Amino acid sequence: MTEALPGVNYQGPPRHASGSRGGRGDHRDVQTSRRDRRPNRRSKRSRRPLIVAAVAVLVVLGALGAWTVKNDGYLFGLRTPLAAADYEGTGGEPVTVEVPSGNGYTIGAELAEQDVVASAAAFVHAFNANPDAAAIQPGTREMRLQMSAASAVELLAQNEVDRSGFTVPEGYTVDQIKQSLIDQGWPQADVDAAFEDIASLLPPEADGEPEGWLFPSTYAVKPDQTPAAEVVQQMIAETTSLLDALEVPADQRETVLIKASLIEREARMAEDRPIMAAAIENRLAVDEWLGIDASLLYGLGRTSGGLTSAELADGSNPYNLSVRGNKGLPPTPIASPSRASIEAVMNPADDPEVFFWCTVNLETGETKFANTQAEHDENVAELHAWMEANPGWNG
Incomplete structure (x- = not known):
């Protein structure tokens, strides 16, 4: 059967007398007219490969873009405009x-x-x-x-570390500092004696508790030249000097160090510290639990790791600030805070609505803040998704 063309009332070619030129000419005219009115199928078929190729290019470009973002803005090891800011060369001063x-x-x-x-x-x-x-x-x-x-x-x-002094890293606890002194050559008996008599070296507002008062810095001391007690005294003097410079009243110094130590153990980025300080102040103002895991870990004698349901529910631990624990601040600082953390406490962000924070990427330290419980729950879910995608990660 002859296929009818759309829009054409096709009855077959007209019949003419055999050998009629005019008939053949008329027949050719009719056929030409009919061909002229046929859709250009060949043109459509020729465009299809171009469309397929264009789609394929877009898919490849999309994949390369996703790969570039996943690899911090680098494509096959080469920087792209999406890469993080970087200097060139080996530096200046x-x-x-x-x-x-x-x-x-x-x-x-x-x-x-x-x-x-x-x-x-x-x-x-x-x-x-x-x-x-x-x-x-x-x-x-x-x-x-x-x-x-x-x-x-x-x-x-190259690990060309300057070993001429003694370094207290930011966020170290008293126990970690003691062990560092011993590891770097101070006799254990001298270190133990220095910390047993430490109350005599602390200011009255410390109430005999050294945690948080040993300032993180590098001290020009050596085991064969400086007694352990003198090193400890220098650390305490450095903290007192900084608090004096920041004009922190004596009756507020312990509280400032407690808050700063919480921030020190929680913050991974400098810009997060003032926001965390604001969140702490906002929660204390409405008598809410702080819920800071770093404090509970300290009370358990740890500085990292996960927490069990039993540990979270143990209200007898005074450093447990969860909803099943204790409201307010922990009884002492939980680490040696840096100047940046202390300054954040003294100058918190102007954000009366922020109440929560959650580190959603344990590798990069990316932290998200929230004003409501629902927003915070979303951030916690993002953290759990990251943990599932990175099983066994321990930074």
């Missing part, structure tokens, strides 16, 4: 930096704050790309301002 213990982001955040690298994210990328980075040790290091992240990692991986 020399600078002394206290390299903290921790993962690549912890180190990168400190270097970015000191303007050694342009961003913590760029440092993390360079850290992950350098197989020697895992051997980087904390301590006092001679570096340069505005180094490329790659050159900063390379320099740190």
Whole structure:
């Protein structure tokens, strides 16, 4: 059967007398007219490969874009405009930096704050790309301002640490500081004696409790030259001097150090500290539980790790600030806070609505803040999703 063309009333070719020129001419005219009115199927077929190719290109570009974002803005090892800020070269003026213990982001955040690298994210990328980075040790290091992240990692991986002094990292507890003194050569008997008599070295507002009063810094002391008690005295004097400089009243100093120590153990980014300080003040103002896990961990004698339901429910632990624990602040600081954390307590963010925070990425330290319980629950769910995607991660 002859297929009828749309829009054409097709009856078949007209019949003419055999050998009629006019008939053949008429027949050709009719056929030509009919062909002219047929849809251009060949044109449509020729466009299909182009459309398929265009879609394929878009899919590839989308995949490359997603891969680039996932890899911190790098594509096959090359920087793209999506990459985090980074300097070029090996840096300018020399600078002394206290390299903290921790993962690549912890180190990168400190270097970015000191303007050694342009961003913590760029440092993390360079850290992950350098197989020697895992051997980087904390301590006092001679570096340069505005180094490329790659050159900063390379320099740190050489581990040329200045061992001429004693370094107290930010966020260390009294027990960690004691062990560090022993590990670096001070006789254990002298260290034990120094801490047994520490109440005589503390100001009255400390009420005999040294936690939080041993300022994190590097001290020009050596085991064979400086008694342990003198080192401890220097740490306490440094804290007192800073509180004097910030004009913290004596009757508020212990409270300021408690709040600052909570922030020190929770914050991973400098910009988060004032917001955390605001959240603490807002919750205390309405008599809400603080719910800070770092405090409960301290009460359990730990500085990291997960918490069991039984531990969260144990209200007898005075450092348990969960809803089944204790309201208000813990009885003492939980670590040695940095100047940045102390200043955050003295100058919290102007945000009367913020009540919650949750670190949603344990590797980068990304923290999200929330005003409502519902928003906070979403952030907690994001953290749980990250943990499921990174089983066994321990930074």
